[in-house]
Amino acid sequence: MEYVVSQQSRGHRLELVKLLIRRDLKVRYRGSFLGYLWSMLNPLLMMTVMTVVFSHAMRVDLPNYPIYILSGLLAWNMFSQSINLGVRSFVDNAALLKKVRIPSWIFSSATIGSAFVHACFAFVPYIVIALATGFSFSVGLLQLPLVMLLFYLFVQGVVLMIATLNVFFRDVGHVVEPILQIVFYASPVLYPVSALPEKYRVLLDFNPVSHYLRGFRSALYSFPILTVADWSAMAAISAFSLFLGSWVYNRGRDRFLYYL
């Protein structure tokens, strides 16, 4: 069928995504006493526990280990929250999708956006700990915006794909959590790459998340400045993810209404 609109108003979609993100953030901590402080306290708590466990029990010996953990958790929280909430972003907004003419991808973008903003609250404890431990920031910090942009594109692709599949098979929503657990331990979020035996390190290259973790660590921890190869790897993974996600989404989107 053909659907022709003479005066299309497309320019407001970014505004809508912003409004949806604002709504998420406003509603999230309604009725909680400490509100946004929780978003800062949680990574701090996690960092403390992990530092104690890993540096004493597992004998990880890294300079500024708390900063290593915080920078890893920051990226990981962006990823896991986006995936966890993103997989349901179409199903959760079914009531809206049935009643207004709106492209469904907007809800996936808004969910990821709000997860990213939310995870960024962890910058506050990061800075506090960095100052307290005398960590010296490097020029590598300037890489952060581009790393985050590429990371966002990667996550957007993944979420488009799994959220679409979840409309047709609700199993996808259930399988996401265990998979996230596996990816968490398969990624150097808490432990350094050097803690892995030599022969397994090669496998890390097949874990897409590890490439972005290196990017975040280059900006936020004293990892070397990213090379052209590092950037190319991230760009290629992002492009592939976005391509695959859009392809799956475009194949499914017209049939959503019959399944939601």
Add this chain to the structure above:
Amino acid sequence: MAEPRVVLSAANVSVSYRIGSRKFGSFKEFVLSRLRGESNDLREFHALSDVSIDIGAGHCVGLIGHNGSGKSTLLKVLAGILRARDGRINVNGRMTSLIELGVGFDSELQARDNIYLGCSLMGFSRAEIDAHFDQILDFAQLRDFMDFPLKNYSSGMYARLGFACATAFNPDILLVDEVLAVGDEAFQARCHKRINELKSKGSGIVLVTHDMGAVQQFCDSVCVLDHGKLVYQGTPQEGIARYRSLIGVQ
């Protein structure tokens, strides 16, 4: 009288679902049924067959028919929410659809945030909402309650805010699904006035309803649907008579 400019037209629109004898709720069921070699014999269900209508500027067209006749499906196809299998739809201008009042409102948020959210979901820009903000609040008569979260609103207040948002922008086309009977009599009277105002300003309106009084009050013409087919298109009087004979009511 010259024919008015057509603001919305649908030509030969057909919608059909394929209903499987079994439905796959999960991947397991899907795979198992394939492994067993069970065929999921699909039955074609025709929700709309070959429907064509034109809506002129300043005209109100009523869509009537029994339950399940395809009225709401047609409205959703016109609104661009549901994709038809065949046909062509032309939209000439801004369109607002009122399929449910207060779509996208969040009960935790105050009226202000909800006006921006709701209107933005209907496709209006921040600047447009800024310009109509006071008008919306005044029409809904909720200025005194604008700082309350919506969960503390009565259902009438909620509906008033929804109606005010949807009709504030002088759309070229307004699609309405059975939502005119909201609020108290005073508010209903203002809703009716507002609908007539939009008509006289040139909005084309499609009204889905079971309320024959509303049809007589607003509609210039009527389309009667029966099992997905357009069986009558013409004057309200004759359309209503046709509809009543179809459902067996005199």
